[in-house]
Amino acid sequence: MKIPANFAFSQNNLQDYVDCPRRFELRYLEKLAWPAIRSEPILAVERHMQLGERFHRMIQQNQSGLPADLIGATASEPELIEWWQAYLSSAPDPLPERRLVEHTLAAPFGSYRLVAKYDLLAITPGERALIVDWKTSLRKPKRQILSSRIQTRLYPFLLTEAGKSLNNGIAFKPEQIELIYWFTADPRNPEHFPYSSNQYEEDRSYLQNLIADAVNASDTNFPLTGDERMCRYCNFRSLCDRGEGAGEMETDSLAEESSESSGYDLDFEQISEIAF
Amino acid sequence: METFAYTPSQEQVIAAPLTESMFVSGPPGCGKTSAAVGRLRQIIDQGIPAESILILTPQRSLAAPYARETSRPDLPAGGLPTIVTLGGLAQRTLQLFWPAIAGSSGFRRPDLPPTYLTLETAQYYMAKVAAPLFDRGFFEQLVIDRNRLYSQILDNLNKAAVVGFAHTDISSRLKNAWIGKPEQLIHYEQAQECANLFRSYCLENNLLDFSLQIELFAQQLWPSHLVRQYLSNQYRHLIYDNIEEDVPVAHDMVREWLPAFESSLLTFDQGAGYRAFLGADPADAELLCGYCDQTLEFSQSFVTQPALQELGSAFTSILLSKPEKTVTPRALTAYSFEPSRFYPEMIDWVAAEVARLVQEEQVPPGEIAIVSPFLSDSLRHSLMHRLQGHGVLARSHRPSRSLxxxxxxxxxxxxxxxxxxxxxxxxxxxxxxxxxxxxxxxxxxxxxxxxxxxxxxxxxxxxxxxxxxxxxxxxxxxxxxxxxxxxxxxxxxxxxxxxxxxxxxxxxxxxxxxxxxxxxxxxxxxxxxxxxxxxxxxxxxxxxxxxxxxxxxxxxxxxxxxxxxxxxxxxxxxxxxQPVEEEQPDAVLVAPAYSFLMVNQPVRYQFWLDVGSQGWWERLYQPLTHPHVLSRRWQPEKAWTDVDDFSANQETLQRLTGGLIARCREHIYLCAARVNERGSEEKGPLLYGVQSLLRLARGLEAGRV
Missing domain, CATH: 1.10.486 (PCRA; domain 4)
Incomplete structure (x- = not known):
């Protein structure tokens, strides 16, 4: 199936393409609803996601100027209280003055567009820009896994490409940008990814090749992933004749590596917009 | 990408300085939305941060042109505008500022997050609250499905919220206007009691139905300095399209907000207001004109040919009983009247004619719409089945479908x-x-x-x-x-x-x-x-x-x-x-007339089904609510008479037919069945209107007009 001209590549759809081109096709091009369970235990996954969503909203409320005690009073679940306390005591600090919460940036890239929604952008115009991403996964992934994620490449790259209006009309230099992953599972040890011109060029080339690859696949076909373990955490497994039941997230080491482990993690990009 | 030349009037809107507040009005199809989309692009191209632009529309389907523009690959790098309805803005703002207002809004557990109710779950809770009262004999004189009564009580709450009066005043408004049998007054009081109980239940359990979301937004959040500052910092430019389809509290908010925007563009569709039954208030919308620096009127339609425009004028003069009823020879070429004896015969004819247009005249299926006042499951099924039998691709659009x-x-x-x-x-x-x-x-x-x-x-x-x-x-x-x-x-x-x-x-x-x-x-x-x-x-x-x-x-x-x-x-x-599809397939659209209007996509050919149906003219039977009496236009002490009823229905019919004609490029088929879907003969006012038109046409042919 052809990629439509107005298609926007995001960390989610690109990561899906990397994990399984066929999943990318089914989910984003065919927009196929396939309501099988991605990972078990489903209600625990759902609860964790809901708490993650509320935690992101609490931070958004705080960054928008609401007092922390007022916000904290709306949390009654032990995990949420713990996360909130961790945020108050261990969130990256000091952050640059200008804050943009849940902010979307997009930029033309070849014949298509790149898009990303940032949990938090903290900016000192002319000096630096911090990207902070709040992670509520059960475990903190290894740095090596994080560095290989599309998000780690796309977010700073796109800020360089599309952040001009946030920096007095001048594009940020890659060296002014840093990406920070902050974990509820390990709040005192966030992972910092400073950006650089070399990395910027490498990411540009990587993203160009990846998108070109997807466009080529759309002219021929989108193959199934070669790593069938991925299918345990994919709702399309029955459509592809790759199994029946969903994998167990808590007991499987693959969960940490699979993008489908987002069942236990949450990016604001994944929360459906209340657009209307 | 589609490119076209703008008219000088459109250019004027697009290129206006970024300090202007403009009010653009005109009939449907004269390019107001295209100009607004052009202006959106112009603002972004000038380097204004796109995230500082707020695009407000009364209904999701009306936002489609803006969503298309902002997903174009050549849109400059940067943020994205916010495209939202009043309901969406209310919910976003509530989610963000809930901790600040929950304590002062009467909720029993302000320390817990609220639950947002959908149409379905609100109906469920209404049933839960009201069912015991029904069992005690509430509404026992009314022979109508209980679920329809629940939805009318919810509708009353929604009307109170979007019009801007206290929900406790619903029954007094309805009672003051009522001049029929006194038993009905008790039903209004009972409906009020159900509404009050439902609201108390929501406050008790942190439930937010649509009415409470709007009320909290309008009465608690919008007046708050913190919220106003947040919204004003966030949005510096406003595009507010189809304001005539929006509700008074949205107009109130925009009226107060306008001075804070650096630029604003409001567009008003003359003769529209199709969502009046949902609280839309075109007269209130038009008042916003007085708060803008500049007013522009577009008049040239890009959609309808002169023949159809003249047909529209003829219909207006007939339906509004103007003393001078005339029809031009050209208008006669814009329509055909196709009478059938039985309903299935009419459906067969429509399907065959659609197939002829597609297969012999090479009309793209997407350029044809089949509309009726309501779209029952059986009508939808028969039409889709017959069109499929002719090998014609069709899609049906209903605002909602039951699973x-x-x-x-x-x-x-x-x-x-x-x-x-x-x-x-x-x-x-x-x-x-x-x-x-x-x-x-x-x-x-x-x-x-x-x-x-x-x-x-x-x-x-x-x-x-x-x-x-x-x-x-x-x-x-x-x-x-x-x-x-x-x-x-x-x-x-x-x-x-x-x-x-x-x-x-x-x-x-x-x-x-x-x-x-x-x-x-x-x-x-x-x-x-x-x-x-x-x-x-x-x-x-x-x-x-x-x-x-x-x-x-x-x-x-x-x-x-x-x-x-x-x-x-x-x-x-x-x-x-049903989700609004971004890319509409090239298929014949089968839809209720109002849904077709809200999709706002003109077609070359329209088929109006069963023009004899009363459904084209009269409101649904809703004994517990009243869209006119609960509107802001209505004087609370006035009685609603048969004359009011008749003129409101005539006006609705004129507005509906005018809207349909304005969204047709070539030809309208007026299809009638002597015996309707339920097997009875029906002669509604639209059919009388059509017959008047036919008499004028015969007079014209005989040289009398």
């Missing part, structure tokens, strides 16, 4: 009832037969019937399906072993489930789908439409579960059982809003 009517959903609900014997929701043999037809690939009606009648036990609820091995070999052969094997896998799956602890209904459905029905050999495996229906059903159950888990303990029923009971009682129809 109960989808075979895939019925199948899932049957299997859910069977898997939960303690819920005491029995399955009949025909239900299972229908479910088997959906479930097992390769099965036909005869084989499904054989299995259902031989292997299904209505008595043994713990093990309702018997083994295929019990069937005599000859019969096994007739049914086929492959079908038998699939049946046995279904049986085994259900048995395993029934032996374990039951799970939530949505989880059950998702597992059933993924582990069995979507596997090779089963009916949902490569049926994308069945998968979509399943996804929507699961979503409906999930939303129901999330909205009711805080209050469900009291009933003693499990949430899944409660859901199925509510679906069976018709309280919730498992309805879903």
């Amino acid at each position: 109960r009517d989808e075979p895939a959903a019925r199948c899932l609900l049957t299997l859910a009832r069977m898997a939960h014997p303690l819920w005491d929701l029995p399955v009949a043999t025909p239900d299972l037969r229908a479910a088997l037809l959906q479930t097992i690939s390769g099965i036909d009606l005869v084989r499904a019937d054989l299995i259902a009648s031989m292997l299904f036990s209505t008595r043994d609820k713990q093990a309702p399906l018997n083994s295929f091995d019990l069937v005599k070999p000859g019969m096994q052969e007739r049914i086929t072993f492959s079908i038998g094997e699939r049946f046995m896998r279904l049986r085994a799956w259900l048995s395993r489930y029934m032996e374990a602890e039951p799970v939530e209904l949505d989880v059950f459905l998702a597992r059933l789908f993924g582990e069995l029905l979507a596997q090779p050999g089963y009916g949902f495996h490569d049926d994308y439409e069945a998968a979509r229906v399943t996804a929507r059903l699961i979503e409906s159950v999930q939303k129901f579960r999330r909205a009711t888990e805080v209050t469900s303990q009291a009933s003693g029923l499990s949430i899944g059982q409660e859901y199925l009971k509510m679906v069976a009682d018709g309280v919730i129809a498992a309805q879903y809003l």
